[in-house]
Amino acid sequence: MKTMKKITSIFILMVLLACSKGQDNKPSEIDPPKDKTIVKTMTYNIFGARSGGIPDLKVIAEVIKKADPDLVALQEVDKNSERNKNNGDIAKALGELTGMDYYFAKAIDIAGGEYGDAVLSKLPIKEKRAYNLEVDPVLGGERRSVARILVEKDGKEFYFMSTHFDHLGDERNRIKQANDFNTLCKNFGKPMIVGSDFNALPNSNTMNILRTFFTFGCLNGNCSQFTFPTPNPTRTIDYLIYHPLDAFTPQMYSVFTWADKESDHYPVIANFMINF
Numbered sequence: 533m534k535t536m537k538k539i540t541s542i543f544i545l546m547v548l549l550a551c552s553k554g555q556d557n558k559p560s561e562i563d564p565p566k567d568k569t570i571v572k573t574m575t576y577n578i579f580g581a582r583s584g585g586i587p588d589l590k591v592i593a594e595v596i597k598k599a600d601p602d603l604v605a606l607q608e609v610d611k612n613s614e615r616n617k618n619n620g621d622i623a624k625a626l627g628e629l630t631g632m633d634y635y636f637a638k639a640i641d642i643a644g645g646e647y648g649d650a651v652l653s654k655l656p657i658k659e660k661r662a663y664n665l666e667v668d669p670v671l672g673g674e675r676r677s678v679a680r681i682l683v684e685k686d687g688k689e690f691y692f693m694s695t696h697f698d699h700l701g702d703e704r705n706r707i708k709q710a711n712d713f714n715t716l717c718k719n720f721g722k723p724m725i726v727g728s729d730f731n732a733l734p735n736s737n738t739m740n741i742l743r744t745f746f747t748f749g750c751l752n753g754n755c756s757q758f759t760f761p762t763p764n765p766t767r768t769i770d771y772l773i774y775h776p777l778d779a780f781t782p783q784m785y786s787v788f789t790w791a792d793k794e795s796d797h798y799p800v801i802a803n804f805m806i807n808f
Contacts, residue, residue, distance in 0.1 A: 569686040569806040570783060571655075573749075574601035575694070575727025575772055577760075577797035580608045580616060580647075589619050591794045593629035596652070599788060599801055603683065604632070604652040605694030605727025605772075607797075611636055613645030623650035637662035637679035639696075648677040649694040655683040663716060665695065665709040673698050673705050678713070682722070688806050690779070691724035697738065699731045706732055710741040717745065723779035723808060725749075729760075729770050729797060739771075746773040749802040750785045759800060763792040772802040780804040 578592050596604055609623055610616040619625055627634035632652040639648035648662075659682035667673040678695045695713065698705035710730075717724060726746065732738035734748075734755040748755055749772035758765030770787075774780045784803040791799055 569688055570803055571603065571685055571725075571806060572601045572801065572803050573603045573605070573692070573725055573727060573772055574599055574799055574801050575605040575607075575729070575770055576799040577607040577696070577729040577770060577795060578609065578622075579795040579797065580610050580622075589622065589625050589629060593626055595788070595791045595794050595799060596626070596630050596632075599799060601801065602654045602685065603692045603725070603727075604630075605679075605692070606650040606652065607694060607696040607729045609636060609648055609650040610642070611638070611646040611648070613643040613647065615643045616645070623652070626650075627652055633657050635660045635679055635681050637677040637694075639664065639675050639677035649679045649696050651679045651681050651692060651694050653681060653683055653692070655685050658682045658684060658689070665697070665712055667698060668704045668708050671700070671702055671704050673700055676709060678716070680720075685806070688808060689722060690806070691720055691722055693724060693726045693728075695726065695728045697728065697730045697732065703732075703737055706730070706736075706738040707741060710738045714741065714745040717775065723774070723776060723806075725772065725774045725780065725804060727770075727772050727800070731769050734768055742773065746775050747777050748773050749782045749804070751782055757787040757800075759787055759798045761796045762798055765789075765798065770797055770800050772800055774804065779806070779808050781807060 611621050623634040623636040634652050636650040637648045638646045661680045663678040665676040680693045697709045755768050759768050759770040783805050786801050788799045
């Protein structure tokens with residue numbers, strides 16, 4: 533009897549210890565080393581804030597605030613256009629609604645205003661610069677833009693960019709833009725992260741060209757999560773990529789499928805550990 537009581541007591545003690553230990557368990561996600569800096573990034577094609585035909589920046593801002601990124605790459609951004617006249621400068625307005633700094637880069641004139649790409653940042657912006665990506669002169673199409681900012685987190689400087697490649701069925705423009713973008717970025721001289729709607733599938737010629745310089749943020753290179761169109765996506769065309777390979781380590785990469793009505797694209801999020 534004493535033996536049974538002793539065994540029972542030991543068992544209860546082990547259970548209590550296990551429960552006590554379980555209360556101190558950390559999340560299953562592996563924490564980065566304490567001396568490393570994490571930057572949370574997002575790319576989001578906002579459809580000109582016109583989902584459902586009604587311009588509404590507040591719903592876009594709520595998605596961004598819920599995701600809570602340090603940096604956001606925005607595509608399909610209007611500035612003072614007639615089709616978005618109630619919102620005026622969309623990048624500026626979203627910056628105000630989210631409490632983030634902003635920068636807009638014009639690609640083309642549209643509807644009495646401008647159209648292009650933008651970035652939002654919680655981090656100090658030390659430099660702002662815009663570039664253009666031209667189309668194949670034979671094929672024609674829309675010029676595209678690149679919005680580039682130099683930011684700093686924990687004393688570490690890097691570039692963050694937003695761009696948006698051509699949407700035509702013929703891939704020649706995207707191939708030209710991918711080559712031109714690689715050439716452009718090779719001259720920057722600092723680590724960089726890019727958010728974009730490349731309008732290209734993961735194994736397309738366009739993305740394979742980008743792979744010669746950039747690394748894809750999707751974990752293990754598996755960019756299989758569909759990003760377009762909402763609410764029933766059929767393909768992956770939105771990405772977060774970076775350079776050089778050893779400058780960043782992706783810690784998390786996710787398509788936020790809960791945001792399925794605010795735009796025709798889902799937002800994509802990636803957390804990067806900074807290694808420099």
